[in-house]
Amino acid sequence: MTTGRRLVKVSHRVGREFIEITQKRQAKEKKEEAKRQAREKKEEAERQAREKKEEAERQAREKKEEAERQAREKKEEADRKERLELEKMKLDAEMKLLRAKIEAGITKNEPDGGGARSSDAGAKHPKLPNFQNGRDDLDIWLTRFERFAESNGWSRKKWSSSLCALLNGRALDCYGRLSAEQAKDYDKVKEALMKKYDLTEDGYRRKFRTCKPAKGESPDMFVVRIVTYLDRWIELSKADKSYEKLKDLIMPAQFMDACPEDLATSLREKDLPTLERVAKEADLFLKARNRKLCDHPRKVFQGNAQPRMDSVRPLEPEKKFNGGKSTGEAKTSG
Template identity: 30%
Template sequence: MERQREERKIEMERQREERKIEREKEELEARTRIELEKLRLQEERLRMEQGIARRESPGRESEFRIQDCYRSLPFFEESDVERFFIQFERVADELGWPREFWHILVQSKLTGKAARAYNCLPLEDAREYTKLKESVLVAYSLTTEAYRQKFRKIQKTQNETFCEFLARKQLVFDKWIRAEEIGGDYGKLRELFILEEFKNCLPDAIKLHLEETVLA
């Protein structure tokens, strides 16, 4: 009897979680439809008032149609969120997609925690690609401070070689530097390391407060 009650409880929890996921999916699809409809109306208005906006490229003209972009979008995986954004931005730059449409294209691929982070954004922020991206990265703790801490605390595992450990540490370092948007600027790199050493000299309570504030 007790076992049956426990099984019913587990089944109810499973059904409740499935309904929650389905609601989130429906909300995301609804927001996507609304945004696409707004874009369609904007396009019609531009056609009526100014004609079709065209981008010029060597030897030809082409009309931007957001519907044609979806087949070129990279696949979103929760296990490697950062790679999705890197691939997306490369494709968008290469194909010349107008930046004002980026948030529409990105949110159509989001799932899991990323979709929930998007749904929690105010409408104004959800329409801005940079804020959308930042919100998703924070949801997965992919912030500059998180990368810094991971780089400093990463340890060699028993099953990996020293070369593999070095490669893994280099990968995390590259992600940290990329998140800081330092590029090849030596001055910014110098400032970053001096600031970190300065923080290491602070009392533990103050240092912990600063780290928690940045990660929040």
């Protein structure tokens, strides 16, 4: 019994010691965990503070760079405007000088490539009028300028500088937008002006197709104008003046003008070379949309309402007036 009690006491003591050791270990682990969490919390706070600082520095740097970029662009824009203004002033001065020379009739012939001057280099020329927007036909005016320059023996290299002195308004604005090299080339200046005033192949095609007699224009004058439009259209298209080539030039335009608008636009965008190709492309366009050539856009009426045929008024007969009284028939209505 004594031995048993002793064993029990030993067992209890061992149990208490184990519990104490376990509690101490758990307390130590808890303390270490608290330290670890505190350390991690501190590191996280430091990381966030560092990131916040870096973000603030980045934003400040970007803001500074943006301000510098804007200042640089503003300076470049100011320099560009100043340069353009100086160039414009220089060009205006040159044009005024040239215009004064031409108007004074003292423009001298320039030497050709071989350095020779024509015999009438010192002769005075008649005044060449300035181009007037809205009044002069640019194509005719340029033809007159070229004939004037050729008849007076001007060097073609100087045509552009002489031409610019006679321009104003839209034409002068077009000239001023050319580069320095382009402005020296008469052919490039002429091409730019022709495009500006829609004097292109397509422009003359439209003029030929839509021209109407002008006020005070006689039949002979109107015919000459129509033929001129056609000749310029053919000339700018660079088409051969054979029957087949002229048919392929003129007939597609006639066909497209009679087509629905969306079909005509599609065909014009393709710039088809022959009437046969135009017909094939039109056929493909219509088949893809399950339409017919005669299907023009129709007016859509509100609801189910349809126009009543008995409400359509017939054309009124032409009226002639004699002494303020109408001699035509009375109005009729359906």
